[in-house]
Amino acid sequence: MGRFLVRRILQGLLVMWLVTIAAFCLFFIDPSGPMSVARRIGGRQATTQQLHRIIHDLGLNQPLYKQYWHFLWGAPGRPGLLQGGLGRDYYFGEPVTHILYQAAPITFSLAIGASVLWLAMGLASGILSAVRPRSFLDRFFTTIALFFYSMPTFVLGLLLLLIFYFDFTTKLHLAWFPAAGYVAFSHNPWEWVHHLILPWMTLAVVSAAAYTRLSRSSMLDVLGEDYIRTARAKGLTERRVVLRHGLRAALTPIVTQFGIDLAVLIGGAIVTEQVFSMQGLGFEAVQAINNQDLPVILGIVIVASAAVVIANIVVDIIYAVLDPRVRLN
Amino acid sequence: MTTGTSGDVLLRATDVVKHFPVRSGSIFRRAVGAVHAVDGVSLEVRQGETLGLVGETGCGKSTLARCITRLYDLTSGTVEFDGADISKLGASAMRPYRREMQMIFQDPYGSLNPRRRVGSIIGDPFAIHGIASGQDRRRRVQEAMELVGLNPEHYNRFPAEFSGGQRQRIGIARALALRPKLVICDEPVSALDVSIQAQVINLLSDLQKELNLTYIFIAHDLSVVRHVSDRVAVMYLGKVAEIGPSEDIYQKGRHPYTQALLSAVPVPDPRKMEGRARIVLAGDVPSPLNPPTGCRFHPRCPKARDTCVSEDPPLIPRLGDPPIHAAACHFPVEVGEDISLSTPQISESERVIEGGLIGNA
């Protein structure tokens, strides 16, 4: 297991390195020269003088490999990526890391809460459907899953807002759900949950639908195997058969899918943050694009990718725990 | 290409060795061992003859076949086809030789692409070598189908719509489409019902006469091999144990392993069966990862002596046999000798005990 872990971490580092190269290429390379790059960073309104200053500050005139090195390690006065520096936001001069530091907890609360919810809902409904195929319960879950699976996240979010916030509050006079905002867990745990319920549901339901389908089909595959039939013949209770024997095998494709979905999760978070006006990473990213604020976007891309890579490593470890064959590879 | 006269050496394999490395390690995979699939095999095949190649599963016969046809690269040794050294040729250099040297595979269900129509499958050789196209190709494919006894109307069918025997015929049609000189049949009938086996074998015989083919016939069923082969080579654990004319092997097998194989062939007459001594070999074939020292057969051989543990016997004629009949054994079997009565004279640690493996794998 140890060797597996080491190998996996090394792979992750390699991928992260490639990601930094990709990000660097995207932002700092332009066929028409350093002026265009500077313009991207400075924004549409930047004057020529400001552009020249940017070129000077960021060393955009230097050969590419040097620029990459500065980006990665840093130059005097400008800590690079590995030292925790991501440049400054070009409008308020605020260090990008600072912005990210404030925005990240919001996104992570959203993401982690939602994923727990969707895994729970998806697995539960999928397993229940698989255990009684073609029953009313099965048809019900499958139809609902299909319905929600076809709905974009933001549509769901807005509809939820419309019904639960607006209609409830104004027509039913039940101010149960807030419209927007975020309250930190450290301030007030109950309010934290209170404000996150609708966003969590928005983000979770669509994915839960996908996981219902996936776990239903995976579970059905496993329950059809001979060894399950043997377990039943041995006299084990149905519950034990399903949960202890069936689930373990059925979980593997789900874990794989979850790993892939982690990257999508951030995207879903972006949309949800927009709908509910929560100032997480996604929201900041969209702001940044409206302001043409490249350093912020660059920072978010790198941080988000790092989070995905780390989460993927965790997922792979879980996978290895579930399926010992993987460790031997 | 030369048109050799009957009797010329068509294929010569010299000291062919094929090892498959076993790798370990996570990032940088080092070779920690090797499977000695083929460990020094030399043989010749003459134009027009049929060389039978027998042995247990895992003895390396299929690997040898693939080395000869260069589906694998050789670890060392040479293969000469029609006078030319094809041991190290790259894919494009090999291509012209592939017209002359074809293979028929064992699994009628796996050797045909289930998603392609039969006409397309048999037409492949024509397409690959740019020989015929369009109507001309179709006509020739249908000729090939008739040659092997298939209905040319079934040109557009999928393999799934044919029986096992018919599929094997498709494979034969594909192999013979370009009229090769040498055909290697890798257990062509092992996966078929016995009644169908007879048909296919007869078909192969007829085709050999009709098209002047040379066969290497690989099988593990001795009775089948005896029927079709002019000469037979017996393989064990990557090396040739004995080689000679078919009847000599069956009547005067010199190697104890050959005798053991022969004694395992059932004979239809119950009375004859009772009278025969069964030579039962202990244990399984050792792992090719770590072959025994000296003569590879010594752990299971009823006649093993100390020389057998230390020296690997060369493949030469024994006991006054003609040059064409060679065996790799220090203490070959005399005619009439019953080796089920022999006892090995080597220490216990070198032997297989009652069905287990010794010190290998």
Place this chain on the structure above:
Amino acid sequence: MTIGNVGATGELDLVTGTGPVEEAPEAAKVIQGRSPWRLAYERLRRDRAAVISAVIILIIVVCAIAAPVFASITGHGVNQQFRVIGLKADGFPTGVGGKFPLGTDDQGRDVLVRIAYGARVSLLVGVVTSAITVTIGAILGLMAGYLGRTVDTIVGRIIDVTLSIPFLLFAVALAAVEGGGSITLVITVLALFGWSSVARIVRGQVLSIREREYIEAARSLGAGSWRIMFIDIFPNVIAQVIVYASLLIPLSIVSEATLSYLSIGVQPPTADWGQMIFEAQQGGLYQVAWWFLVFPSLALLITTLAFNILGDGVRDAFDPRADRLFV
């Protein structure tokens, strides 16, 4: 279409072991085999839900193509603003009914007409993206799986990186760099991030197919790598690819809508469903003009649902299971 009698002319004589030879093989007539495609198509035809979905999709396509017809019937152009009759006295859009069957938007434009035009964007992006993604993914997956070692490693690393970068974020970033979104950007980003999943699936299949005997047979015949990849391996992989493509269409549609919602997709004033929903959210407008939110959402939902059901149907047609719910 007949299968023909297996017993008839193909019969082999068990005694002599030879078969009959056809008398006159001039232009031998040929019996059509029942291909796996045919079988799949028939299964699909019997799937009622899939057929209904296909019809719905057809209707949507017709609406998209005939969008100008909607404009001429109602007399409202797609980008025409009717600030007088379209907006009420307080500046809010008029509701459903009357001259505007589905109401107006914040600028007095006819929602119905815009939805019809919006269908064009969604369908176009959905189908084109799916086609491009699947093509790239299949080719690279084939290469990675068959050509092995170096190619596989390089492609594998690229896939890893692609799957690690959150696509939406990257789209946002790219839009920032490019100075705004566009339909090309949408298709590019979707294809750029979509191909890796296809490639992985295809590669996995290729790895197992590669060891089969018929591939060995092809090599022994002298076939080159590219011929083997596309003529021997690909037909065994294409079913999966088609299923993936049909399930990718609704995903692309949703992604496009999402990108437009974030203002990095199709730019205004082009009509687009995601865009319309974004506009409906501005200033809480949807709270007083629910139709502006609901109808584009419905359009999206129905389209996506129809494609999803059809996609499920296609998948079941190629790989039938005993536990299908609605028969």
